[in-house]
Structure formats: structure tokens, C-alpha cells
Amino acid sequence: MKKISMKKGKRTMEVTFESLGLSQAMLKALEEKGYGYPTKIQQEAIPPLMEWKDVIAKAPTGTGKTFAFGIPMIEHIDAESQELQGLILAPTRELAIQIGDELRGLLAFYKNIRVAVVYGGAKIEGQIKQLQKFPQIVVATPGRLMDHYKRKTLRLDKVKTVILDEADRMLDMGFFDDVTKIIEKIRNRRNLGLFSATISQEVMTVSWMYQRDEVEITVRPEAESRPDITQYSITVPPLEKVNTVLLLLRTMAFERTIIFCNTKAMCQRLSDDLRRAGVDADCIHGDIAQQKREKTMRTFKEGRLPVLIATDVASRGIDVDDVDCVINYDVPQENEYYIHRIGRTGRAKKKGVAISIIGNFPEQAKLDEIAKYSHYEIQRVKFLDDGTLVEEEVKKPKPAPRRRFR
Numbered sequence: 001m002k003k004i005s006m007k008k009g010k011r012t013m014e015v016t017f018e019s020l021g022l023s024q025a026m027l028k029a030l031e032e033k034g035y036g037y038p039t040k041i042q043q044e045a046i047p048p049l050m051e052w053k054d055v056i057a058k059a060p061t062g063t064g065k066t067f068a069f070g071i072p073m074i075e076h077i078d079a080e081s082q083e084l085q086g087l088i089l090a091p092t093r094e095l096a097i098q099i100g101d102e103l104r105g106l107l108a109f110y111k112n113i114r115v116a117v118v119y120g121g122a123k124i125e126g127q128i129k130q131l132q133k134f135p136q137i138v139v140a141t142p143g144r145l146m147d148h149y150k151r152k153t154l155r156l157d158k159v160k161t162v163i164l165d166e167a168d169r170m171l172d173m174g175f176f177d178d179v180t181k182i183i184e185k186i187r188n189r190r191n192l193g194l195f196s197a198t199i200s201q202e203v204m205t206v207s208w209m210y211q212r213d214e215v216e217i218t219v220r221p222e223a224e225s226r227p228d229i230t231q232y233s234i235t236v237p238p239l240e241k242v243n244t245v246l247l248l249l250r251t252m253a254f255e256r257t258i259i260f261c262n263t264k265a266m267c268q269r270l271s272d273d274l275r276r277a278g279v280d281a282d283c284i285h286g287d288i289a290q291q292k293r294e295k296t297m298r299t300f301k302e303g304r305l306p307v308l309i310a311t312d313v314a315s316r317g318i319d320v321d322d323v324d325c326v327i328n329y330d331v332p333q334e335n336e337y338y339i340h341r342i343g344r345t346g347r348a349k350k351k352g353v354a355i356s357i358i359g360n361f362p363e364q365a366k367l368d369e370i371a372k373y374s375h376y377e378i379q380r381v382k383f384l385d386d387g388t389l390v391e392e393e394v395k396k397p398k399p400a401p402r403r404r405f406r
Contacts, residue, residue, distance in 0.1 A: 015043045021050065023075060025109035031286050033105055034262045036312030039064035039336040044217045046072055049161075049193060054211040056194045056203070059219035062335040062373050065195045066102045069163045073137060074103065076161060079112040082134035083158035087186070089142055089179065091170035093119035099165065100139045113137070120144045128153050142170065142178035149185070159186045163193040164206070171202035183210050229346035231354045231378045233367055234389075238359035241329060242273045244383075248355060249279060249307065251387050254324040256300070259309045260341050262330040270329060271309045281307035284315075312337055320344070328356040331363040335373040355381075 016037055017030055038046065041059040048055050049072035059065055073086040090096040100117035107113050116135035118127040120143050127144070131153050138145070138154065148154045162183060164170060170179065183192065183206075192211055196203050207214060236244045249257065261267040264285040271283035282305055284293045299305040301320050312332065323345045332338045346352025356378070358364045371378050380392040 020046050022046075022071065026071060026075060026106065028109045029106045031313050032108060032264075034264070034311055034313065034333065035067070036315060036337070037340075039068075039334055040219045041065055041217065042068045042071070044219065045069065045193070045195075045215075048215040049073075049191065050075065052076075052190045054192050054214035055217060056196075056199070056207050056211065056214050057217040057219070058196055058199050059217070060197055060335075060373055062369050063219055064334050064336065065165065066099055067106075069165070069193050069195060070099070070103050070106065073161050073163070074106055074110065074113065077113050077136045079110065079136070081136065081158075084134075084136060084138055084154060084156065085158060086137040086161045086163075087145075087156070087159050087182075088137070088139045088163045088165060089145070089170065089182065090119075090139060090165050091141065091173055091175065093121055093141055095166060096139045096141055103137060103139070115139065118144050118148060120147075124148075124151075142175040142182060145182060146178050149182075156182070156186045157188060160188070160190045161193070162186055162189050162191075163195065165195050167194045167196040167203045167206070168198045168200045169196075171200065171206070176202055176206075179206065180209070229342050229352040229354050231342065231356075231376055232381045233356045233358055233364075233378050234381050234383070235358040235364065241357050241359055242270065242277075244357055245270070245274065245327060245329065246277055246279065247383060247387060248327065248389075249274075251389065252325065252353075254353075255306060256303065256320070256323050257307050257325045257327060258315070258320075258323055258341075258344050259307065259327045259329050260315065260332070261309060261311060262333060264311055266330060267309050267311050274307065274309075279307055280305060281309060283309035285311045286313055312341070315341075315344075323352065325353040325355065328354070331356055331358065331366045331370070335370045338370045339374055 017027055020038065041057060041063045045055055045057055045068040049069060057065070057068070069088070077085055088099055090099055096117050096119045100115055103115050107115070114133055114135040115137045116130040117139045118130070119141040124147065127148070131148065149156065164179065194203055194207055234244060245259065259270065261270060264287050267283045267285045271281055274281040282296045282299070284296050296305065296308070300308045326342050326345050328338070328341060332341060342354035345354065356367055358367060367378065381389050382392050383389055
């Protein structure tokens with residue numbers, strides 16, 4: 001890896017969560033969780049859902065679909081009411097649990113909004129106790145929701161928004177009859193959202209039956225006009241991440257580096273650790289006063305600060321010449337965040353370097369998903385004992401010995 005000089009690239013207007021007209025409670029929650037800006041599916045789906053329009057959206061896994069429908073649903077909830085107002089159907093219990101966890105993560109600054117998750121394969125009594133707490137949002141698999149409806153442990157007459165996540169998979173699994181029965185029982189709904197990786201004939205049928213003047217959305221990974229960025233990943237024990245950053249900065253000829261962390265706390269901690277180790281580094285995140293952030297950015301732009309550490313939120317305004325390298329201290333939470341992060345280098349037809357530090361299996365799995373989504377080639381590397389960074393050889397399985405037949 002050699003030192004690289006780059007010129008300023010052309011910027012485009014970024015859509016922000018603020019520009020989508022979200023409440024202060026939602027904006028605080030998103031910032032707290034380290035979400036810097038809306039992904040494409042969120043930019044396209046949040047406005048029509050906020051306006052109570054029907055939406056049919058085709059987008060790959062990992063594009064941020066959960067927040068695309070979850071944010072408008074939470075924003076529409078009347079917290080003073082104990083009625084069920086939002087319903088999300090998912091094909092599997094694993095996905096239902098994941099959606100529930102992500103929605104609860106957005107409720108830190110809301111009062112009295114509750115989420116219940118109900119699915120098959122678990123004791124129904126515990127789920128009944130959840131429903132007796134009057135959740136305004138329920139995430140459910142279709143079969144278990146029908147069980148609760150028949151038991152009269154929940155009512156659907158006050159539901160305003162219905163979402164089908166992974167609609168193609170759900171209908172392919174044989175839930176068509178349950179799904180249509182559920183939708184027909186929600187007679188006072190104001191909008192219906194269908195989110196799917198593919199738009200199958202069954203999905204189109206549900207749309208034709210129950211949606212009116214729907215907004216159609218299609219999101220594809222960007223493949224054109226890609227910057228020339230060499231991408232690496234290096235796997236280390238979690239406690240060795242800081243030392244790995246120090247080794248990268250000291251052995252590579254980088255004049256200007258941006259390091260991304262997922263949270264404000266990690267951003268500050270890494271900045272403190274690097275400074276204690278003698279690295280000229282500083283950080284920008286939401287808890288730092290605006291005047292201090294502007295001073296740090298000005299110092300970085302002028303080339304007097306070689307290492308800048310940032311969250312995705314704080315990095316929105318970064319437009320700096322000659323960024324040699326981007327380091328992902330944390331693997332980003334959304335696929336598109338990775339594309340935006342590494343796009344800080346390799347501008348104006350110049351070469352850049354992006355390095356992701358992997359500390360555990362979930363991070364590796366997420367990076368593999370990012371590579372599949374973006375069609376990027378991310379080469380695994382390692383440090384030798386003498387501090388040299390080399391590419392790891394991909395070990396191919398040996399072919400099984402051929403048997404001889406007499």
C-alpha cells in the first residue's frame with residue numbers, strides 16, 4: 001500500500017433524517033444508535049408511509065427495510081391510547097424477534113409505546129401476558145397471530161398500519177390464506193406496506209387485492225462509477241483492535257486517515273486510546289460541542305490532523321481532499337453505510353484504501369453480507385511477526401481421493 005494523493009470529488013446532496021420531518025424523539029434515538037443518514041429504501045419509503053400511502057417496495061436484505069417501515073409506524077402511534085395500532089407480519093420467528101428488537105431500540109426517547117412479539121414454537125401463555133400489557137405495535141408470524149385472534153387475546157379493529165416484511169418468502173411458505181384473512185379483518189387500516197427482496201406473483205396479487213394508488217419502490221445496489229478503492233479486512237481478537245489500528249497507522253504510509261466507529265462512546269474511547277499512545281488524532285461525534293467539531297474538521301482539512309475518528313452521524317459533512325485510507329474500527333450496521341464510508345477515499349479517479357477490522361464472527365458475517373450486497377471484493381490480510389501486512393492465502397479444500405474400482 002503506498003501513499004496516495006487525491007483531489008476533491010463531486011458531492012451530491014445528502015438526504016438527512018431531519019429533512020424527512022421526523023420527531024425529536026426519533027432523531028435522538030437514531031443518533032444514539034449511531035445511524036447517520038437514511039439509506040435509499042428509507043429515503044424512498046418513509047415519506048409516503050408518513051403520509052399514510054400504500055407502499056410496495058423491492059429491496060435486497062441489509063438495506064435498512066426495518067427502519068423504513070418501523071420509523072413511520074412509531075411516529076404514527078398515539079401513545080395515550082392502549083389500542084393496537086401497528087401490525088408487522090414476518091415469515092419466521094427469528095425475523096419477528098429481530099424486528100421487535102430493532103423497534104424497541106428506537107423507543108428510548110418515547111414514553112408509553114410498547115412492542116410485543118408473538119410467534120409459533122413458543123408457549124402462548126407468555127405471549128398472552130405481553131398482549132395484556134396493551135402494546136400499540138405487534139410483530140407476529142401469521143399463524144400465531146391467527147391463534148391469538150381466535151383466542152380473542154388481541155383485537156385488530158383499531159390497527160391503522162399493516163406491514164408485510166419479506167412478503168415473497170412469507171407467501172411462498174404457504175401463508176397466503178392467513179395473510180389475506182388478517183388483512184381483511186383490519187377494515188379500518190389507513191395503509192399497507194409490502195416489503196420484499198423479489199416481487200413474486202403472490203405479492204402482486206396481495207397488492208392488487210388490498211392496495212390503492214400504491215407507491216412502487218425499487219432499490220438496487222450501486223454498481224456504476226465505482227471509485228478505485230482497494231479493500232481489506234483483518235481479523236484480530238476483540239481486545240487487540242486498538243493495537244491493530246496503531247500498527248496500521250505506524251506501518252502504512254498514510255498522511256490522512258478517517259476511522260469509523262458505530263457509537264459515540266466507542267469513538268471517544270478510541271480517540272483517547274490513540275492519543276495516549278502518541279497518535280495525533282481527534283474525534284467528532286454528537287456529544288461534542290459544535291464549535292469544537294468545526295475546529296477539529298478545519299484542522300483535519302488543513303492537513304494538520306492526520307487521523308480523524310467519526311461516527312456515521314458526525315461524518316455527514318466530511319468533504320476532505322486527499323484521504324488516503326478509511327478504517328472501519330466497527331463494521332457498519334447497514335450495508336449502504338459501508339459504501340458511504342469507504343467513498344471518503346478513492347475520489348476523482350484516484351486510488352484509495354479501505355480496511356475493516358473484524359473482532360468477532362457477527363462482524364465477519366456482516367462484512368460478508370456487505371460484500372455480497374455491493375459486489376465488492378474484500379481481500380483478507382494479516383500481519384506477520386515483523387509487522388509486514390500480507391494477503392491471506394485462501395485455503396481450498398483438498399479434493400477427496402478418487403476410489404479405484406476393480
